Amino acid sequence: MVRWWRGLVSRELARLRRDGRAAVLWSLRITVAATASYVVASQVFPGSQPLLAPLTAMLVVQVTPISLLASGIDRVVAVVAGVALAVAFAAVVPLEWWSLGVLILVSITLGQFLRLRENLVEVAISAMLVLGVGAIGAEAAAGQRIAETLVGAAVGIIATMVFPPKVATADAGRAIDGLADEVGELLTRAAGELDTMAEEEPQRLAGAAREWLGDARRITHDIPLVGATLLRAEEGRRLNVRAVRAPQVEPGLRQGLEALEHTAVAVRGLMRSVADAAEGGWLDEDAEDQPGDVLRDLAEAFRELANGVDAFGALVRHEGAAQTGPGRDDVARLRDAQDGMQRAAARLDAAMVEARHPDVVELYAATRTTVRRLQHELALDERVRRQLRLRPHRRMPTRGAARRRSTGDWPAPTGPDDETQVMPQLSDEPPADQS
Structure with a gap:
């Protein structure tokens, strides 16, 4: 009980430090x-x-x-x-x-x-x-x-x-990161329970999978609330003089929300597959496949997925905080998570070849499909392409700007993480191969 009260007080103090000044100004x-x-x-x-x-x-x-x-x-x-x-x-x-x-x-x-x-x-x-x-x-x-x-x-x-209100991109970034945290926590918790079941009672998978599926449904049902927060941030920029000099990070936040929405739906489908597969007979002790090995493979894949979702959510949150922006650590963490998902996909491919029970093969295939989907949704290259499509249309460049573009006389990017600067500040048109 004392630990719970300490955690509550620390969270409220952190929230006061973060939002206190904005609340007073409001x-x-x-x-x-x-x-x-x-x-x-x-x-x-x-x-x-x-x-x-x-x-x-x-x-x-x-x-x-x-x-x-x-x-x-x-x-x-x-x-x-x-x-x-x-x-x-x-x-x-x-x-x-x-x-x-x-x-x-x-x-x-x-x-x-x-x-x-x-x-x-x-x-x-x-x-x-x-x-x-x-x-x-x-x-x-x-x-x-x-x-x-x-x-x-x-x-x-x-x-x-x-006295216009601030552009609430930081609030939207935190809300999107909160969605990522919920998905990551579900995957991490499921991985921990899978490890325990692999050592003790694999037959408990059916009940646990139904609980995971219920949590995944709740997460997807709460996505519109996060979308409403982002919509308020997008509307807050329009006719707001405080947004003139603020970087336009809303396309990045919109892409992040779309990617995490697809991720949450994919994880929900994965939990549905686990719940269906848990009804089969491959969990019996005399089954051809070792249930413990299968559950450990799933747990490892779930952990890699959770790492990817958490890294992506942190990158979106830091990009929404216009005063800081994403750092090199965010990019490196996401790349490491992508490597981890690639390793998980390779392990699943190898395990699927050796699987004998049809339900196990189908479970491995569903998990492999989810890993591949999240690799695509959370990739940096895909993030850049989608943000370019979401970027608002700008007026045609002047004749002088067109001459500078034709001669390639552009200054070098100065941002700390040029690969995450999704809206090039110097070019008025997206590259032909990314449109």
Whole structure:
């Protein structure tokens, strides 16, 4: 228990050191925007307490620069639609339980028709607040509510443009590395259990394989959450002045996520093959193939796969951290892991030739196929090719740039790991053989 608490405290302290400054700046951005919108609305409506303005500013500022325009417009449309309905209702019916129900029903239906997304409920909220004023003051409350919303949305947009949020590539890199860690931990744990079963009880493979398959399914189901983090990082670059001088690492992160997604699916298929093969009779003591040898071969292959996935995830995470970038150690580690997977593939080929039971041959073949798939997905060359395809289109080079290209007058790359610089900063077109 003491060790668990120490681990929890150490993790939280590490998270505080890593994200503390960004969290404080985020809180300050929202606070400044809300306070400024309240001050402006107070000047427009003296003697009132325009709390809707800071509320709108807080909601608008909590988005990326590219989406804040749509969020602000949707919120204004939602408020205008709600107060218009409230004015019409207040002029016809009193505030009763049935009228409130009808108003909410009509408001929600209208919001869906207008496709207001997350601001859908704001139509009904605005209508209820204005209807509560009554028929006499409904028009005045409606006008002030719309004006406060406009003030809050305007201040929120200005605050986001002047003080934009950071480009969250580092967060996306950590999320992608987290996916790699989950896959690597599954493979490492499975390898350890295979070693134990090889020495003691090979018959436990069926139950363990079902657990591994369940974990692999959970990992693949969580991939959309990682994709959402990367999408926020990609959207955060657009219309963000802080992204002008930041390196564009999003294509590398997108390629890393795609490679790890394919890897997770391949590992899930491998666990399915292990679970199916575990139902055969080759685990009996009198079988032609030695179950212990087969399980040890699988364990060694799983370890090499885990090393490759972990090395690839670390490389993507460091590339997402624009202030550091990938280092030579990351590249060397991934190359060593590729060599390890190549050795594992050779061992599986040799073992498959000597196998006798059909289920064992099929299990070796499935494992060999997975190794080959991960060799392709996690290879540096494949990473470069995919990033070039994911690179956004750039305008045609100038005539002077074309002359420099034709003469080959380019300065030498200066990055620490030129083979991982996936978007050449000097060339505007990908090589013909990599397109």
